[in-house]
Amino acid sequence: MKSASSTTNEQHREEGKKADSAGNDAGENAGENGTPRYSVRYESSVTNLGSASAEYDQAQLKVYELSAGVILEQVIQHYGTDVPEGDDPYTVATIASSVDRCKESSGTEKGKGTEYLVTASDLAWNISPLGDRDFDQRCTDLVVVSATSSAVMAYDAEFAKKVRSPKVETEPETVEPPDFPGFEPDTDFSRWVHDQVFTEDIAEISAIFGTSTPRTYRRLTAAMTAIHGLPRFADRVREGEFTQAHVDAAADLCQTVAMRFLPRLDEYLSVRRADVTSEYFRTALRKKIQLLEPATDRAETAARRRRVDIDTFKDGTACLSLTGPAAEVNASFQRIQAMARAIYGSPDGPV
Known part of the structure:
Protein backbone atom coordinates (compact mmCIF):
# COMPACT_ATOMS: atom_id res chain seq x y z
CA MET A 1 0.00 0.00 0.00
CA LYS A 2 1.47 3.34 -1.08
CA SER A 3 1.60 6.21 1.34
CA ALA A 4 0.24 9.66 0.58
CA SER A 5 3.73 11.18 0.49
CA SER A 6 4.99 8.65 -2.09
CA THR A 7 1.92 9.21 -4.23
CA THR A 8 2.48 12.96 -4.09
CA ASN A 9 6.15 12.53 -5.03
CA GLU A 10 5.22 10.39 -8.03
CA GLN A 11 2.74 13.02 -9.16
CA HIS A 12 5.42 15.69 -8.88
CA ARG A 13 7.84 13.52 -10.89
CA GLU A 14 5.28 13.02 -13.66
CA GLU A 15 4.52 16.74 -13.76
CA GLY A 16 8.25 17.48 -13.90
CA LYS A 17 8.71 15.04 -16.79
CA LYS A 18 5.83 16.66 -18.67
CA ALA A 19 7.32 20.09 -18.09
CA ASP A 20 10.73 18.92 -19.27
CA SER A 21 9.27 17.33 -22.38
CA ALA A 22 7.29 20.49 -23.12
CA GLY A 23 10.43 22.57 -22.70
CA ASN A 24 12.38 20.27 -24.99
CA ASP A 25 9.64 20.45 -27.62
CA ALA A 26 9.65 24.21 -27.37
CA GLY A 27 13.42 24.29 -27.80
CA GLU A 28 13.24 21.98 -30.81
CA ASN A 29 10.51 24.07 -32.42
CA ALA A 30 12.46 27.22 -31.76
CA GLY A 31 15.51 25.66 -33.40
CA GLU A 32 13.44 24.66 -36.41
CA ASN A 33 11.92 28.11 -36.85
CA GLY A 34 15.18 29.96 -36.23
CA THR A 35 17.84 30.82 -38.80
CA PRO A 36 21.49 31.82 -38.47
CA ARG A 37 20.43 35.46 -38.90
CA TYR A 38 17.71 35.63 -36.24
CA SER A 39 15.70 33.53 -33.79
CA VAL A 40 11.91 33.51 -33.49
CA ARG A 41 10.29 33.32 -30.07
CA TYR A 42 8.33 30.12 -29.49
CA GLU A 43 4.68 30.41 -30.61
CA SER A 44 5.30 33.91 -31.90
CA SER A 45 2.87 35.50 -34.35
CA VAL A 46 5.64 35.79 -36.97
CA THR A 47 6.69 32.13 -36.82
CA ASN A 48 4.78 31.19 -39.96
CA LEU A 49 6.01 34.33 -41.70
CA GLY A 50 9.63 33.45 -40.95
CA SER A 51 9.18 29.89 -42.20
CA ALA A 52 7.45 31.02 -45.38
CA SER A 53 10.14 33.63 -46.05
CA ALA A 54 12.91 31.05 -45.62
CA GLU A 55 11.11 28.63 -47.95
CA TYR A 56 10.74 31.42 -50.52
CA ASP A 57 14.47 32.16 -50.41
CA GLN A 58 15.33 28.49 -50.89
CA ALA A 59 12.82 28.16 -53.74
CA GLN A 60 14.30 31.17 -55.53
CA LEU A 61 17.80 29.74 -55.11
CA LYS A 62 16.57 26.42 -56.52
CA VAL A 63 15.25 28.24 -59.60
CA TYR A 64 18.65 29.90 -59.98
CA GLU A 65 20.39 26.52 -59.72
CA LEU A 66 18.17 24.89 -62.34
CA SER A 67 18.41 27.87 -64.69
CA ALA A 68 22.20 27.98 -64.45
CA GLY A 69 22.40 24.20 -64.89
CA VAL A 70 20.29 24.22 -68.05
CA ILE A 71 22.27 27.07 -69.59
CA LEU A 72 25.66 25.57 -68.71
CA GLU A 73 24.71 22.15 -70.10
CA GLN A 74 23.60 23.65 -73.40
CA VAL A 75 26.79 25.70 -73.68
CA ILE A 76 28.94 22.62 -72.92
CA GLN A 77 27.17 20.63 -75.63
CA HIS A 78 27.70 23.50 -78.06
CA TYR A 79 31.46 23.33 -77.39
CA GLY A 80 31.48 19.65 -78.42
CA THR A 81 32.47 18.19 -75.07
CA ASP A 82 32.42 14.39 -74.88
CA VAL A 83 29.20 13.00 -73.47
CA PRO A 84 29.85 11.30 -70.09
CA GLU A 85 29.10 7.63 -69.66
CA GLY A 86 25.83 6.57 -68.12
CA ASP A 87 24.12 9.10 -65.92
CA ASP A 88 27.31 10.93 -64.98
CA PRO A 89 26.98 14.71 -65.29
CA TYR A 90 29.22 16.95 -67.34
CA THR A 91 32.35 17.99 -65.47
CA VAL A 92 34.11 21.31 -66.03
CA ALA A 93 36.52 23.37 -63.99
CA THR A 94 35.18 26.09 -61.75
CA ILE A 95 35.84 29.77 -62.31
CA ALA A 96 38.47 29.73 -59.54
CA SER A 97 40.29 26.74 -61.09
CA SER A 98 40.19 28.33 -64.53
CA VAL A 99 41.67 31.54 -63.11
CA ASP A 100 44.48 29.59 -61.41
CA ARG A 101 45.26 27.72 -64.64
CA CYS A 102 45.37 31.00 -66.53
CA LYS A 103 47.84 32.42 -64.01
CA GLU A 104 50.04 29.30 -64.21
CA SER A 105 50.08 29.30 -68.01
CA SER A 106 50.98 32.99 -68.17
CA GLY A 107 53.77 32.44 -65.64
CA THR A 108 55.12 29.49 -67.63
CA GLU A 109 55.21 31.50 -70.84
CA LYS A 110 57.09 34.30 -69.12
CA GLY A 111 59.66 31.83 -67.74
CA LYS A 112 60.41 30.16 -71.09
CA GLY A 113 63.93 30.68 -72.44
CA THR A 114 65.39 31.92 -69.16
CA GLU A 115 68.63 30.32 -67.97
CA TYR A 116 69.85 30.01 -64.42
CA LEU A 117 73.32 31.59 -64.09
CA VAL A 118 75.71 30.86 -61.25
CA THR A 119 75.82 33.46 -58.49
CA ALA A 120 78.55 34.28 -56.01
CA SER A 121 76.87 32.19 -53.30
CA ASP A 122 76.90 29.17 -55.63
CA LEU A 123 80.57 29.65 -56.47
CA ALA A 124 81.45 29.77 -52.78
CA TRP A 125 81.22 25.97 -52.74
CA ASN A 126 83.70 25.61 -55.62
CA ILE A 127 87.25 25.08 -54.37
CA SER A 128 88.87 26.05 -57.67
CA PRO A 129 89.90 29.67 -58.18
CA LEU A 130 87.47 31.93 -59.95
CA GLY A 131 88.05 32.38 -63.64
CA ASP A 132 86.88 34.97 -66.09
CA ARG A 133 83.91 32.89 -67.28
CA ASP A 134 82.85 31.28 -64.00
CA PHE A 135 79.75 33.45 -63.74
CA ASP A 136 78.60 32.28 -67.17
CA GLN A 137 78.77 28.58 -66.29
CA ARG A 138 75.69 26.55 -65.67
CA CYS A 139 74.97 24.82 -62.39
CA THR A 140 75.58 21.42 -63.95
CA ASP A 141 79.23 22.34 -64.59
CA LEU A 142 79.85 22.65 -60.84
CA VAL A 143 78.67 19.17 -59.85
CA VAL A 144 81.57 17.01 -58.61
CA VAL A 145 81.17 13.26 -59.22
CA SER A 146 83.41 11.04 -57.12
CA ALA A 147 85.27 8.16 -58.78
CA THR A 148 83.49 4.82 -58.47
CA SER A 149 85.16 1.69 -57.15
CA SER A 150 86.30 -0.93 -59.66
CA ALA A 151 85.76 -3.83 -57.24
CA VAL A 152 83.23 -6.44 -58.39
CA MET A 153 80.79 -7.88 -55.89
CA ALA A 154 80.17 -11.64 -55.88
CA TYR A 155 76.68 -12.73 -56.86
CA ASP A 156 74.71 -14.27 -53.99
CA ALA A 157 71.83 -16.35 -55.31
CA GLU A 158 70.24 -16.92 -51.89
CA PHE A 159 70.27 -13.20 -51.13
CA ALA A 160 68.81 -12.44 -54.54
CA LYS A 161 65.89 -14.80 -53.87
CA LYS A 162 65.10 -13.14 -50.56
CA VAL A 163 65.26 -9.61 -51.88
CA ARG A 164 62.72 -8.94 -54.57
CA SER A 165 61.58 -5.67 -55.95
CA PRO A 166 58.00 -4.93 -54.89
CA LYS A 167 55.40 -4.70 -57.56
CA VAL A 168 54.32 -1.14 -58.06
CA GLU A 169 50.72 -0.75 -59.09
CA THR A 170 50.25 1.93 -61.67
CA GLU A 171 47.72 4.50 -60.58
CA PRO A 172 45.13 5.51 -63.15
CA GLU A 173 45.85 8.86 -64.68
CA THR A 174 43.48 11.54 -63.50
CA VAL A 175 42.12 13.55 -66.37
CA GLU A 176 41.69 17.18 -65.45
CA PRO A 177 38.33 18.63 -66.44
CA PRO A 178 38.33 21.28 -69.16
CA ASP A 179 38.17 24.96 -68.34
CA PHE A 180 34.88 26.67 -67.72
CA PRO A 181 33.27 26.98 -71.19
CA GLY A 182 33.85 30.36 -72.76
CA PHE A 183 36.15 31.42 -69.94
CA GLU A 184 38.24 34.54 -70.47
CA PRO A 185 39.86 36.42 -67.59
CA ASP A 186 38.59 39.81 -68.74
CA THR A 187 35.03 38.83 -69.61
CA ASP A 188 32.06 38.97 -67.24
CA PHE A 189 28.85 36.98 -66.95
CA SER A 190 26.79 39.75 -68.49
CA ARG A 191 28.70 39.40 -71.76
CA TRP A 192 29.10 35.62 -71.30
CA VAL A 193 25.34 35.02 -71.28
CA HIS A 194 24.74 37.22 -74.32
CA ASP A 195 27.59 35.57 -76.25
CA GLN A 196 27.06 31.91 -75.30
CA VAL A 197 23.30 31.43 -74.97
CA PHE A 198 21.30 30.84 -78.16
CA THR A 199 18.18 32.80 -79.03
CA GLU A 200 16.09 29.61 -79.21
CA ASP A 201 16.98 28.74 -75.63
CA ILE A 202 16.13 32.26 -74.49
CA ALA A 203 12.70 31.96 -76.13
CA GLU A 204 11.96 28.69 -74.31
CA ILE A 205 13.05 30.02 -70.93
CA SER A 206 11.13 33.27 -71.48
CA ALA A 207 7.97 31.21 -72.02
CA ILE A 208 8.59 29.40 -68.73
CA PHE A 209 9.32 32.57 -66.76
CA GLY A 210 6.63 34.60 -68.51
CA THR A 211 9.07 37.46 -69.02
CA SER A 212 10.39 39.42 -71.97
CA THR A 213 13.70 38.57 -73.63
CA PRO A 214 15.72 41.38 -71.95
CA ARG A 215 14.37 40.46 -68.52
CA THR A 216 15.14 36.78 -69.15
CA TYR A 217 18.72 37.69 -70.04
CA ARG A 218 19.01 39.56 -66.74
CA ARG A 219 17.61 36.64 -64.75
CA LEU A 220 19.96 34.15 -66.39
CA THR A 221 22.91 36.47 -65.84
CA ALA A 222 22.03 36.77 -62.16
CA ALA A 223 21.67 32.98 -61.87
CA MET A 224 25.04 32.25 -63.50
CA THR A 225 26.76 34.91 -61.39
CA ALA A 226 25.34 33.67 -58.09
CA ILE A 227 25.70 29.91 -58.68
CA HIS A 228 28.92 29.58 -60.70
CA GLY A 229 30.60 32.92 -60.07
CA LEU A 230 30.08 32.95 -56.28
CA PRO A 231 29.73 29.27 -55.27
CA ARG A 232 30.76 29.68 -51.62
CA PHE A 233 28.35 32.55 -51.19
CA ALA A 234 25.63 30.34 -52.69
CA ASP A 235 26.44 27.68 -50.07
CA ARG A 236 25.80 30.21 -47.31
CA VAL A 237 22.49 31.09 -48.94
CA ARG A 238 21.53 27.39 -48.88
CA GLU A 239 22.26 27.35 -45.16
CA GLY A 240 19.83 30.23 -44.67
CA GLU A 241 22.41 32.86 -43.72
CA PHE A 242 21.44 35.26 -46.53
CA THR A 243 18.11 36.10 -48.14
CA GLN A 244 17.08 36.52 -51.75
CA ALA A 245 17.55 40.28 -51.33
CA HIS A 246 21.25 39.69 -50.58
CA VAL A 247 21.51 37.36 -53.59
CA ASP A 248 19.99 39.97 -55.89
CA ALA A 249 22.41 42.61 -54.60
CA ALA A 250 25.47 40.38 -55.07
CA ALA A 251 24.41 39.23 -58.54
CA ASP A 252 23.62 42.78 -59.68
CA LEU A 253 27.03 44.10 -58.63
CA CYS A 254 29.17 41.11 -59.68
CA GLN A 255 27.62 40.35 -63.07
CA THR A 256 29.74 43.08 -64.72
CA VAL A 257 32.95 42.21 -62.82
CA ALA A 258 35.70 40.42 -64.76
CA MET A 259 35.92 36.70 -64.04
CA ARG A 260 39.47 36.99 -62.74
CA PHE A 261 38.17 38.96 -59.73
CA LEU A 262 35.22 36.69 -58.88
CA PRO A 263 37.20 34.15 -56.75
CA ARG A 264 38.44 36.95 -54.49
CA LEU A 265 34.95 38.40 -54.16
CA ASP A 266 33.60 34.92 -53.37
CA GLU A 267 36.25 34.52 -50.69
CA TYR A 268 35.22 37.87 -49.21
CA LEU A 269 31.53 36.92 -49.18
CA SER A 270 32.28 33.52 -47.63
CA VAL A 271 33.33 35.22 -44.38
CA ARG A 272 31.12 38.30 -44.57
CA ARG A 273 28.77 38.78 -41.63
CA ALA A 274 25.19 38.00 -42.59
CA ASP A 275 23.18 39.94 -40.01
CA VAL A 276 23.05 43.11 -42.12
CA THR A 277 20.46 44.61 -44.42
CA SER A 278 20.72 44.15 -48.16
CA GLU A 279 21.41 47.89 -48.57
CA TYR A 280 24.38 47.81 -46.20
CA PHE A 281 25.52 44.57 -47.85
CA ARG A 282 25.39 46.23 -51.28
CA THR A 283 27.39 49.24 -50.09
CA ALA A 284 30.15 47.10 -48.56
CA LEU A 285 30.37 44.86 -51.63
CA ARG A 286 30.53 47.86 -53.97
CA LYS A 287 33.50 49.23 -52.01
CA LYS A 288 35.25 45.85 -52.22
CA ILE A 289 34.75 45.76 -55.99
CA GLN A 290 36.15 49.27 -56.36
CA LEU A 291 39.28 48.18 -54.51
CA LEU A 292 39.80 45.20 -56.84
CA GLU A 293 38.90 46.67 -60.21
CA PRO A 294 41.20 49.20 -61.87
CA ALA A 295 39.69 52.60 -62.65
CA THR A 296 39.99 51.96 -66.39
CA ASP A 297 37.96 48.75 -66.13
CA ARG A 298 35.21 50.54 -64.21
CA ALA A 299 35.07 53.29 -66.83
CA GLU A 300 34.82 50.74 -69.65
CA THR A 301 32.05 48.87 -67.84
CA ALA A 302 30.09 52.05 -67.23
CA ALA A 303 30.46 53.09 -70.86
CA ARG A 304 29.30 49.67 -72.04
CA ARG A 305 26.20 49.87 -69.83
Missing part, protein backbone atom coordinates in the same frame (compact mmCIF):
# COMPACT_ATOMS: atom_id res chain seq x y z
CA ARG A 306 25.20 53.31 -71.11
CA ARG A 307 21.46 53.49 -71.77
CA VAL A 308 18.43 55.79 -71.64
CA ASP A 309 15.13 54.68 -70.07
CA ILE A 310 11.76 56.42 -69.82
CA ASP A 311 8.92 55.49 -67.48
CA THR A 312 5.38 56.85 -67.92
CA PHE A 313 3.00 56.98 -64.96
CA LYS A 314 -0.79 57.04 -64.68
CA ASP A 315 -0.93 60.66 -63.50
CA GLY A 316 0.44 61.86 -66.83
CA THR A 317 4.04 62.36 -65.69
CA ALA A 318 7.12 60.63 -67.02
CA CYS A 319 10.65 59.97 -65.77
CA LEU A 320 13.71 59.99 -68.02
CA SER A 321 16.72 58.13 -66.57
CA LEU A 322 20.25 58.14 -67.96
CA THR A 323 22.78 55.43 -67.10
CA GLY A 324 26.44 55.80 -68.00
CA PRO A 325 29.84 56.98 -66.74
CA ALA A 326 29.51 59.30 -63.76
CA ALA A 327 31.55 62.11 -65.32
CA GLU A 328 29.49 62.14 -68.51
CA VAL A 329 26.14 61.96 -66.70
CA ASN A 330 27.14 64.79 -64.33
CA ALA A 331 28.27 66.93 -67.27
CA SER A 332 24.97 66.28 -69.05
CA PHE A 333 23.03 67.21 -65.92
CA GLN A 334 24.93 70.46 -65.55
CA ARG A 335 24.20 71.40 -69.16
CA ILE A 336 20.49 70.66 -68.71
CA GLN A 337 20.45 72.63 -65.46
CA ALA A 338 22.18 75.61 -67.10
CA MET A 339 19.73 75.50 -69.99
CA ALA A 340 16.78 75.44 -67.56
CA ARG A 341 18.17 78.41 -65.66
CA ALA A 342 18.68 80.32 -68.88
CA ILE A 343 15.09 79.66 -69.94
CA TYR A 344 13.75 80.56 -66.50
CA GLY A 345 15.72 83.81 -66.44
CA SER A 346 14.68 84.91 -69.95
CA PRO A 347 12.47 88.04 -70.36
CA ASP A 348 9.57 85.90 -71.55
CA GLY A 349 9.68 83.96 -68.28
CA PRO A 350 9.60 80.19 -67.86
CA VAL A 351 8.08 78.13 -70.61
